[in-house]
Amino acid sequence: MASQVPPQKPVTSAANPQDVWDVELLHVHVSRKGQLVNAEWALHPQIKADLSAEEWKELGELMSKVTTIVGHRFSQALGETDPTPPGNA
Numbered sequence: 001m002a003s004q005v006p007p008q009k010p011v012t013s014a015a016n017p018q019d020v021w022d023v024e025l026l027h028v029h030v031s032r033k034g035q036l037v038n039a040e041w042a043l044h045p046q047i048k049a050d051l052s053a054e055e056w057k058e059l060g061e062l063m064s065k066v067t068t069i070v071g072h073r074f075s076q077a078l079g080e081t082d083p084t085p086p087g088n089a
Contacts (some may be wrong), residue, residue, distance in 0.1 A: 028067060030074045037078065039071030 027042045041063045051059065 028063075028070060030067075030070055032074070032078065035078070037071050037075040039067035039074070041067055 023044065025044045025047060028039065029041070030037065030039045032038070043059070048056070
């Protein structure tokens with residue numbers, strides 16, 4: 001389980017009781033270079049440190065499936081678009 005220590009609150013010029021903290025816990029990034037599609041994931045360092053070895057293994061397996069699905073779907077969508085028209089060089 002993640003620790004109960006919240007991240008540092010951003011410093012603002014005026015204190016607002018409705019301030020919201022944005023913390024990215026999980027990030028999935030899909031990129032492409034030409035026809036090559038790459039999907040990667042990352043986890044907030046504090047959560048990573050708080051996971052047991054078994055939880056880390058389970059999360060790694062699940063996220064491997066997620067990135068495979070997302071990468072495959074991105075590749076599929078890329079294949080369904082019209083090819084780039086030739087230039088007038």
